[in-house]
Amino acid sequence: MDGLTLDLQILNALAALLLLLSFAMLAQRRIVRLVNLFALQGAVLSLATALLAWRTGDGQLYVSAALTLLLKVILLPWLLHRLIRRLEVYWDTEPMLNIVGTMLVGLLIVVFAFGLAQPITALASTATRSAIGIAVAVILLAFLTMITRRKAMSQVVGFLSMENGLFFGAMSATYGMPMIVELGIALDVLVAMLVLGVFFFQIREQFDSLDLNNLESLKDEDR
Amino acid sequence: MSLLDWLTQALEVIVALAAAPLFLGWINQCRAWLQNRRAPSLLLPYYGLRKLFHKDAVIATNASPLFRAAPYVVFGTMVTAAAVIPSMGTRLPFTDAADAIVLVGLFATARVFLALAAMDVGTAFGTLGARREMMIGFLAEPALLMVIFVASLITATTTLPAISERLALQELGLYPSLAFTAVAFTMVLLAENARIPVDNPATHLELTMIHEAMLLEYSARHLALMEWAAALKLFNYAGIGFALFIPWGVNMGAGPLALLASVPLLALKLALAGAGLALVETVSAKLRVFRAPEFLATAFLLAVLGLLVHLLLRAA
Numbered sequence: 001m002d003g004l005t006l007d008l009q010i011l012n013a014l015a016a017l018l019l020l021l022s023f024a025m026l027a028q029r030r031i032v033r034l035v036n037l038f039a040l041q042g043a044v045l046s047l048a049t050a051l052l053a054w055r056t057g058d059g060q061l062y063v064s065a066a067l068t069l070l071l072k073v074i075l076l077p078w079l080l081h082r083l084i085r086r087l088e089v090y091w092d093t094e095p096m097l098n099i100v101g102t103m104l105v106g107l108l109i110v111v112f113a114f115g116l117a118q119p120i121t122a123l124a125s126t127a128t129r130s131a132i133g134i135a136v137a138v139i140l141l142a143f144l145t146m147i148t149r150r151k152a153m154s155q156v157v158g159f160l161s162m163e164n165g166l167f168f169g170a171m172s173a174t175y176g177m178p179m180i181v182e183l184g185i186a187l188d189v190l191v192a193m194l195v196l197g198v199f200f201f202q203i204r205e206q207f208d209s210l211d212l213n214n215l216e217s218l219k220d221e222d223r
Numbered sequence: 224m225s226l227l228d229w230l231t232q233a234l235e236v237i238v239a240l241a242a243a244p245l246f247l248g249w250i251n252q253c254r255a256w257l258q259n260r261r262a263p264s265l266l267l268p269y270y271g272l273r274k275l276f277h278k279d280a281v282i283a284t285n286a287s288p289l290f291r292a293a294p295y296v297v298f299g300t301m302v303t304a305a306a307v308i309p310s311m312g313t314r315l316p317f318t319d320a321a322d323a324i325v326l327v328g329l330f331a332t333a334r335v336f337l338a339l340a341a342m343d344v345g346t347a348f349g350t351l352g353a354r355r356e357m358m359i360g361f362l363a364e365p366a367l368l369m370v371i372f373v374a375s376l377i378t379a380t381t382t383l384p385a386i387s388e389r390l391a392l393q394e395l396g397l398y399p400s401l402a403f404t405a406v407a408f409t410m411v412l413l414a415e416n417a418r419i420p421v422d423n424p425a426t427h428l429e430l431t432m433i434h435e436a437m438l439l440e441y442s443a444r445h446l447a448l449m450e451w452a453a454a455l456k457l458f459n460y461a462g463i464g465f466a467l468f469i470p471w472g473v474n475m476g477a478g479p480l481a482l483l484a485s486v487p488l489l490a491l492k493l494a495l496a497g498a499g500l501a502l503v504e505t506v507s508a509k510l511r512v513f514r515a516p517e518f519l520a521t522a523f524l525l526a527v528l529g530l531l532v533h534l535l536l537r538a539a
Binding site for chain 1: 397403521
């Protein structure tokens with residue numbers, strides 16, 4: 001690219017890869033693969049963080065990278081896989097919108113996100129600021145993943161992917177959040193995952209399925 | 224325009240005409256090896272063409288003149304397309320007449336005539352094939368245009384030889400946008416040339432066929448021209464791919480030696496591309512026809528993402 005150094009080029013390529021993985025998650029029907037894609041997204045994020053740490057010489061970013069690797073590539077996917085096995089949900093039902101439609105909406109969202117990020121990019125002073133647009137796009141695409149899915153399981157993966165986008169946004173705008181905030185968020189996500197795991201069992205107990213449409217009727221007598 | 228440029232132009236068309244069946248034969252041979260079959264002769268497509276040219280043509284009684292004219296039109300557009308693609312040299316006198324968008328238009332013309340001819344006789348298979356072809360076409364065309372636009376944005380021109388020349392001369396670097404478009408282009412190539420995830424080129428009389436269904440009514444020299452045109456189309460797509468993604472190793476005005484050197488380099492690129500294509504076709508399963516739009520929407524998406532990513536990251 002026009003005179004960018006190699007490490008910045010690699011960072012940009014990783015950012016593009018993150019965006020691509022978000023789209024792959026949007027299009028994926030199988031929950032097991034969805035979780036694998038989420039783990040891959042975490043791995044790319046961790047790699048990007050480590051590279052940025054090396055570039056800036058910031059010790060805290062190394063800790064963030066290690067934390068991301070541990071939590072989002074190993075622990076959370078392992079928890080999710082275990083849940084999938086125990087709940088026996090391997091496929092999501094057809095999403096609300098068909099895949100082609102979802103992806104076209106996703107494209108519009110990316111255009112919107114890139115436009116939205118432009119003023120922030122103009123204000124930021126980091127070398128990675130051009131990737132802010134991608135971070136916003138990843139967040140909104142994860143949102144879209146949550147909106148178009150019916151099963152609780154894929155919605156949770158969407159939620160976790162949204163956190164990936166937030167993390168990447170913070171990283172590219174200000175070289176990461178303060179350590180204490182990051183640790184707090186990591187703990188939050190982990191606990192949320194554990195609590196949601198319990199929720200899944202309760203929902204299934206109640207409705208014999210993880211389809212969240214069942215939650216929309218408020219009273220028993222309506223059904 | 225010097226004599227060498229005209230020579231390059233003539234040589235390119237002749238090489239495309241002569242080598243297109245060979246390229247097809249090479250892909251078939253690679254596929255056979257990968258699938259543990261005994262490989263057919265590398266020259267089999269030539270034997271097929273010779274056999275067909277020696278036969279007497281049979282045409283349905285209710286066929287219109289369009290049916291007779293279509294093979295010549297399709298073959299002609301493919302030869303014209305071959306003249307615009309810089310497979311051996313970028314200084315082509317012919318490119319002033321047609322840029323990359325016209326190239327896409329040429330492919331569209333060929334498709335329209337193919338589909339019209341398939342519907343002309345009125346058999347069920349022909350109509351079915353034509354409809355499917357148009358469905359694939361209207362999805363693949365925007366994706367191909369987007370791929371070309373990304374390269375055009377990077378190089379600020381739409382003529383294919385100029386794009387190729389500027390891509391070859393610019394500083395080496397990681398281009399996520401070009402990587403995305405390369406994948407998108409490969410997907411378009413597979414769909415447009417009736418290769419395996421979308422259509423199976425090796426079978427007649429399968430209910431899911433697309434390209435073969437349109438050729439069922441043709442025989443002898445008409446069929447030979449159609450098959451030759453299909454081989455040329457594949458060759459042309461490979462040429463576009465080289466021009467956009469492997470732009471090195473062609474004569475960029477350096478002289479006769481560079482032109483001479485570009486011939487073995489082109490052969491090497493074709494050999495590698497053919498082997499790669501055979502590999503993709505072997506490892507992937509054929510999609511249901513109704514999944515094909517999804518496949519092509521993904522190609523379109525990748526190309527547009529490449530465009531957006533280029534616009535965003537270039538600003539840095």
